[in-house]
Amino acid sequence: MIKIDNIVLPDFPLLLAPMEDVSDPPFRVVCKDNGADLMYTEFISSEGLINDTAKCRKRLDIFDEERPVGIQIFGGDEGKLGMAATIVDMIKPDLLDINFGCPIKGIVSKGAGSGVLKDIDLMVRLTAACVKATNLPVTVKTRLGWDDHTKNIEEVAERLQDVGIKALAIHGRTRCQMYKGTADWELIAKVKNNPRIHIPIFGNGDIDSPQKALEYKDRYGVDGIMIGRAAIGYPWIFREVKHYIRTGELLPAPTLAERVDVCKRQLRKSLQWRGSESGVYAMRRHYISYLKGLPEFALFRKRLVSTDDPLEVEAVLDDLLIAYRGFEFEQTPIELINYHENCSL
Structure with missing residues (x-):
């Protein structure tokens, strides 16, 4: 089994990635039905929570049938992020997740999301502020670094663990890659294999089939996989991955x-x-x-x-x-959308 503080997950859990305008409660519940082990809300602005905006307040909604579920927040100000963590604490999710990975220009330009990757000291302070402000387990989702010259995820993992996070999910791309190119899981594996690291490490990026999920599980040794784009319109990916890992057989396409x-x-x-x-x-x-x-x-x-x-x-x-009575779907490769493809750097 895998433990995030007091949250017990099955061996090699499958996580539904938090996705803007996708992972709302109705979508989360159908992913849960099909085998997702841990899910997160869409990310929520710390300033929006403090100002009690309707959009942010709505995104705090979680339901018992989703559990375990985490609420994800973002922000670039220590005081405000800590205050937001206190608000989340009152909602009583299973964990609080901090988004240091969103590459959207509007978020990055405010010094939040993956914009924080430019300042690792700030990232550590922001994380510490959340850990101090809540009784919930705090986790982080981030990227390898800002660009190819600043892939500092190994340092980030150690320092965030030192200030108290209970798990780390790593998208194997830099911010400047957005969702282009190929995710680099070699660096994720280095974090996992670091003898100093004792918290669960979850890999994220390009998982689009049961075969790839098993291949990456065996090759990189991560504690679990976070699936995002492959689940959009195809929540069955979770049950298919679990079945393939357990039996080596592919399930037929959903009818x-x-x-x-x-x-x-x-x-x-x-x-x-x-x-x-x-x-x-x-x-x-x-x-x-x-x-x-x-x-x-x-x-x-x-x-x-x-x-x-x-x-x-x-x-x-x-x-x-x-x-379409009698029609049978073929099991075809999942096409990963270029999420936020129109967002400029």
Whole structure:
């Protein structure tokens, strides 16, 4: 088993990465259904929490069926990040995670997210402020460094462990890479194999198949894997990875009935959490991903995204089952989207 302070996870846990505009409660619950062992909220601004903005307050919502779940915050000011940690403490998630990895220009320009990678002393102070401000286990998600000349993750891991973090998730890219190129897991392995490091180390970046998950598990020796982009529209990645690691066999692709069931479950959770109008609207971006591979899907897609009536959405999904009766999906490679591809450096 793997332990993050008092949180007990299975051997080689699979974590759902926190993703802006993706990992909301409705999406988290379908990932949990399919085998995710630990999940996180979308990242939340420390200043927004202190100012009690509606957006940040909404992102604090967690539910018992998701546990264990962590709330992730970001910020570049010690005092404000510490105050935000105190607010999170009152919500009682299972852990508090600090985002030092987000590469979005709007976050970085405020000296937060991966912008903190330019100042390791500040990163240590920010982390220490959170550890002191909460009784929750504090974890960190970060990147290898700012650019190819400042890959300082080995120093970062030691210093953050020294101030009290309980686990570290490392995306194998620099901030300047964004999501381009190939993730470098060799440096993640160096952190894991450092005899000074005794906290769990989770690897993140480019896991897009059960085969790669097992290969990286064996090659790099990390304590677990964090999966992000591969889960977008495909929460079954978690169960497929677990099955392959356990048996060496690939599961067949999820059936149309399974895909429709997940669409309905996420839709209903979205309605409960967001309300009718917003809940239907938020689901529109998911249908293409869930139902990718259906031939001549354009007409059904148009019906799905042009109605505000939840019952009509479910009726269209039921029509799909009739129209495509007997259709079998092929197990095809997952295409990783270039997350935030339009964000400039």
